[in-house]
Amino acid sequence: MKAAPRVVSLLLRRFALRHARLEPKRTALLCGILALGVAVFISVRLANRAAVASFTHFTDTLTGQSDWIIQPAAGTLPETVLPELRAALIGNPVVIIPVVETTASRPPRAGETAAFGRTTFTLLGVDLISMANLARQQTGGKSFFAEQTSTSTSTARGPDPSASFWTNFRAGPQLWISAAFAAELGNARTLTLVVNDMTHVLPIVGTIPALPDAPQAPASLILLDLPHLQQLAGKVGRIDRVEFVVESGPRADERREVLRGLLATLGRDGERWLVTSSGAKRESAETMTRAFRLNLTVLSLIALLVGLYLIFQALDGAVVRRRGEIAILRSLGVEETSIRRAWLAEAALLGLVGGACGILLGWGGAQFSVRAVGQTVNALYYATTVATAAPGSVDVGIGLALGLFASLVAGWWPAREAARTPPAQVLVRHASAAPGPAVLRHAWLGLGLVGLGIVAAQLPPLRFEGGSRFPLAGYGAAFLWIFGGGILAGFLLPRLAWLGRRWRNRFATVRIALSHVAAPSGRHRLAVAALLCAIGMTAGMAILVASFEGTVQGWVRRSLQADLYVSSNGAQSASSQNRIAPATWRALAAHPAVEAASVLSAYPLMLDGASTTLTGTGLALVRDREDLPWVQPPVDDTIFDPARNAGLVLASESFSERFRKNRGDTIQVPTPSGTQRMTLAGIYADYGNERGSLLVEREHLVKWVADDQAASISLYLKPGADADALRAELLARHPGLAIYTNAALRSEILRIFRQTFSITYALEVIGVIVAVIGLALTQISVLLDRRDELTTLRALGFTRTEIARVAAIEGSIVATCGVMGGLVVSLALGWLLIHVINKQSFGWTLGFSLPWAQLAALGVTVIATGAVVSYVVGRWGANLPADHEE
């Protein structure tokens, strides 16, 4: 029968909205739950987008946007390419901008304990005279440096505010900082920075001007003149890249294309340098973080899923409470379809209001999450300067649609149940309880979903350009196992009731409770499924973390064998480029207390369009001193012999997975000295980063990149040498270095590891809380549905405590089923997370560890909490007033 919109509208106005008004707390709670789910998704979406959007090609803040960039695949370019380029481009209206870029951080404050995590600044070295001329061209006005001296901001800074720009310019390294950072610093005239292994106190002489069409300078950007930064960064005679700006005018596009061809030819199609653009760099950053962002999005959807479950329970409870009202409406001639549509419309209204609140909440949340995401992106991928995130119209649309979708999905079954309510003449007070979703009563469906999950777990990941992967089928398998397991776990209820038969005859409360679960309702099964979901995900994550921690501890134990580890004190993130000067590391290695030193060099490397790392060290020392955890060990010792290993390379497991390379394969490694054709001699486990790395003999790498600086150095001390005393001595001599003892570094690595996973513990607690709230809501619905039974029990002489005990026993049996099923599913999810999702996402092999105590505590907590909550609900049910018909 067709539902008249007028009737649906009437039902909505006269009933749904009145109930909402009469129960404002309940309405607010439902909206809040939905809003929270939408907010988490929106805030992660905004934070993700902001993190990608804030990828800063820092030179853009000075040039607007360069047309082309040339840079080596690894290492730096010699300055000698500049005259060559100028000669080749004579007559072309092109501005050539050589750039040196490095990172720095402020020294740790007194009493600062965390070794890592201080803000990383990007130091940009450009030819300031050229930049001033470019600015003049772009603005049609004066040089911005000339303008600087007349501003009140800049006159408050610098070593000599009264001196002219040119006086200051010749005085030595000096800094131009962003307006945002200037505001943060106040009136400070100098800034202390750790660059490589040295600490410098540098004068601030001005702020970076804002140019038309150029992005605003991020707070972490600091500008220096090119030669000064070359000197500070130990890159004298070297540049990191050259950028080109084609002067505007007629046929500019054509000239740009000609220039690209010319640069590619000069670069010998990638052998000397790669030709790219800042737009391409931004796309590369987006690609690089796509898997990370997708993983975050999947996690954020869990919050919505949880909210959906709670809303379902609440709406289901509302159907039970309002059954009498619906029955009367049915008696008055309201059709099933109208009832169903009115309930769906009520759910939709709830979804829209919850979605709107969620957008606002998500916007607020994004201001916090954006920093967290930014920090992670900064630590793992690239320098980003994200600070704020704002929703657009698409986000608003997505938030509302998500709220609407979630509430309609959650409201569908309750609406169906409401529509099936018989007219009042048929609905008698002892009418049997609603059977619950029929889908949960089919064991074959559960088995089918589990089987499909097994198939999905075998499927490969989605692969994106740039080598990142997303385990879509793996996540699909997890969902299939959770839902399949949820259906199957419901069948445990009668089994548990059967096991408890011994106590049926002893206690009336046990008899009643067992009789309920021996023939479980759909609500019981749903509660078991929800508990299984929460326990499965929580315990599965605990297994992953325990396995990860066990593996990392083993890796740290085997790999970290040196007594002292030395790096620049400025190295604060994955994007850090701080190095140790050759003179410094040589002095460290030559110390009388040092028996051997392992020097490590590391350079970002673009390989097949994807970024990775090229590292070099003394491989023989690695073999002799460290216990490299091999995934595929070398077949012989050639790789460890510097005289014979020039064409050999080792790769980390992540590299092998990402680039699909195995032992014996050939890898073409582009370097400033030309492409090196290497054979992959072995693969080792490394949990440092997901982008993977190549490891070669350092003495060859030094020649290829013409750079003898070190990223870090490990010192093996002579027997009897005091590591702590030596550390103190070296730190006093080299304050720009960070030096860790073996124990301190191990503990720092594990601290960072645990910090990274701290969010999972919060998720575990949330999972348990939601599951128990879900159980309580189920019990409320069940008791409301059995109100006549409560009346009977009271008439038979059951005390309120005994009625509450019945509910507690019932709740604890439901919780036990959920815990049992959840723990079984968690083993499967743990395996899936470790061997499929983690392997496909990051390429790491992890050992399987079961955190027995944690899992047992989780199970006991959920069962005990479930029993207590059910007891409380039972007491509430026992206090329901008697009917007042007469």
Add this chain to the structure above:
Amino acid sequence: MLPSVPANLPLPPHPVAPAAVVLEVSGVTKHYGARRVLDAVSFRVYAGQRVALTGPSGSGKTTLLNCLGGIDRPDEGSLNLNGLRIDQLDSNALARLRREQVGTVFQFFHLLPTLTAAENVDLPLQLLGVSPDERHARVTTLLKRVGLEARAGALPSQLSGGEQQRIAIARALIHRPALILADEPTGNLDSASGENILRLLRELTDETHTALVLVTHSEEAAAICHERVHLRDGRIVT
């Protein structure tokens, strides 16, 4: 099936009146909001006596029954069951009183749907902590007495309305209460089943010397009682 015997056989004289008072209702008044549903209701019930509570819908019969069973409390007046002031007992004491001294028969049977017939009957004994052997013996005897020993293992949904009500009567009597409260026990049954239930109630209360307060609209049901209390607008009018 029990033979159909007319329920309105001539009543024997009241056995013990006025010696043993089981229930004394004195000046019971009850309001729901501004509406007075019971107004100074007073009467006595003696051991083995059957009292019919009659009256039109809305006269306060069920409210009075709920007060007698300790489900509801009067605003004024007193309720005395075997020397205990029902209206002054706390919730747990009321539950104990119902468990030990009251049996209830409902219009819609209110058998626990997940328990078998025998388990439903057994439940009050289990609550009282009677030993399993004695419980088994008493349940078997009573099921035989109500003619349903063959249906002991059936769930309520597998029983007819008359059978369900016989099980409900057995459950109300199994613990040998002093007072049975019956709310329209035949109201949901066909006439033949209704007659059987009334006969059963009469026989069993006679055999066990149990007092019965029976709320009914039915003349046939009222006819098995020794005394009738007629309510109108919350007041006794006869």
